[in-house]
Amino acid sequence: MNDQARRAQFGAHLASLRRDAGLSQRSLALRLCAVAGITTLTRNEVSRWERGGRIPDAWLPPLAQVLGVPLHELEQAAAYARGDTHAALPGVAATLADLLPDGDAVEPLAAPCGRRIGATTVEGLAARVHGLRLADDVLYGGDLIAPAFRELRAAVRLYRESEHSEETGRGLLVQIGELGQIAGWIASDAGCGEDAERAYRLGISAARQAGDAVLVAQLAGSLGYHLSNGGREREGLELANAAVVEAGPDAPAATRALFLDRVAWAHTRAGEAQPALRALGEAHAALDATDGPPAPSWAYWVRREELEVMDARVFTELRRPLRAVPLLQDVLGRYDATHAREVALYRSWLAVALADANEPEQAAEEARRVIDTSGDLPSERTAERARTVLRRLKEYKDVPEAREVLADHGHLLLA
Template sequence: MPDLGVSLRAAREAAGVSLSAMAARTHYSKPLLGLLETGKRAIKPEHVTAYAHALNVSVGTPYGSPDDPLRVAHEWLVTDVPAEVHPAAGRRVGATLAGKLERRVIELRHLDDVIGGRDLFPLVREELISAQTVVRAASYTERTGRRLLTVVGELAQLAGWVASDAGHYTEAQRVYLSGVSAARDAGDHALAGQLLSSLSYQVANVGNPADAALLARSAVKGTQGTTTPVVRALLLERVAWAAARARDRDGTQRALDTVDDAYEQRSAGVEEPEWVYWLDRKEIDVMAGRCLIELGDPLTAEPLLSGAIAAYTPEHAREVALHQTWLAESYARAGVLDAALDTIARARRTARDVSSTRLDLRVRAVESLCLVR
């Protein structure tokens, strides 16, 4: 990535280290380092780590701002932080409160199935602030502390998701990254991966797909050996989507294949985290269909989308309408304009009472596509 290469060079030059000296310190060749710094060779986490060690700086320094998603992802990957919870002064709380907060997160998460982000975000944000205050101001045992930090991480994921749905992209990124910190402190690698992959999904939609792909792959790498089959499938879906948005056909197909492989490994004997309850075969088909549209294969996408839409119940209006926009796009790109116009009209009717900026933007974008065609 060119910007990261520039940052590596800036960090080296700020330390007064020549390229030849850096080659000696890192044991990488001078030509390779030159390619990395000019963005002509893909930069991997181990390259950034080598620079940080050679220059005696934090591994996050080459990434720049502490709020940069790529910096957070890299530090999460390479830093072995013990999950310690330090009791703070204040009212002592126990397992009863932790249990109530855990149940509240589940309630809010399921509300997201039927309420748009613009309506739900203020409520989730207040819940997140409240949970963060408990973690910061109360005292508790280490076990309870881990549970509270996990609640904060899960609320941060949900808050980021609904903020993004409401069009608050900067706020969503900030919340996602704060959740990564809480999940790390709780020792929940799968949740940290979910937060980063959720952010990668937003970046793929409204930012640089190359950044999204790096974040998504970091989430998969950082959770190796700690995830259940359905969680693995979810993280790999985000890799597939970022690859599709980057028009990487081979990378998309490989990721979609691994999604299917991971999902088929699920079993009744493996307990999945509650936050992955929604990922099922129809959702996987929808993502595959969307990827195919991005890669220019709308005819193959159509039956995947149609079958999934038919399986939804009416109360899931936002998801139905969103998937209808993709179905309409598949028709439009295949040149079946009557079906495209009919489907996007149905999507608009379905979306009528849904308070979702993400959905509004999709409907308008596909309507414009249909009119142009």
């Protein structure tokens, strides 16, 4: 794991401790100033700590006092963030190295042995997996990374250490695959990219052994999306296309639409406009299909408005704001406001599209909404999108509205 990922994990851990104490970033800064007897610490500096931009070494004793945690735990966490291989991060899951077989990550998992389990155990695990997916709709990577990886480790251990029928074993492998997907998504949201990739690859291994081609495609497409967004565009595109092939033409309509949407995004990130637009059209056509098998439970969120958001993201990335802005405004007018992360993300695309349309005043208004919505969220996705919007507004720094937003929130670019 690289240094930035360690600092991001430390920041997520610190943010979790703050929320457990019932404090906002501003109130934490005020209490720390009172304990230390100074007045120079601001909410912006607390935000920088929680985004992994800085380690608050000198502030560890006051933090321990205000947050009500042992000082040695914070010191150990800070050592972990600085790259000490002998330190651990309390409350945050370790990487998946202990779960993966030596060598190739898609080698079969070890043969089971131990207590016998049956379908009831698989059903209970499936319910917890779906509960974790639903939690991700309203919570964020920093909140969920520990329970997600704990569930994943426990599921792998259950498969390896229990006795079960072939059917039960396949059911366990399917749930490990689904857990690998949601744990990878959560780790990516928490800014832990290497952990995300490991989780996705473990999930692919399990789904392949289970013979679930659609789930393999879901994991491969998720990993491709992760790589496309992380600067590995060609690898991401290869995986996105492979997912469509793996699932096949008879895959459930919602899943095929999802996989084609990821192809569109991968082409967009690779700078290939026409293939991206073709894939968008194919995704809509796939979702319109009325025949075929029912969608798996993990595809519950794939619907028309989600495809429209991807349309708008592609149009924005391709600098076609006249197509992006109306779509985003329409979707945001109908979107569930309890999904704060998604609302912040979609508004960030709207802000960029408005800037591209030479509407800096409206772009600045949307940028402020993005930051107000996402400021305290333990989500690296929203943090990075906020930085993207601020960088775009710098091109309009002579416009008063944009200049005010940059003056209030420009420090986020230093995180």
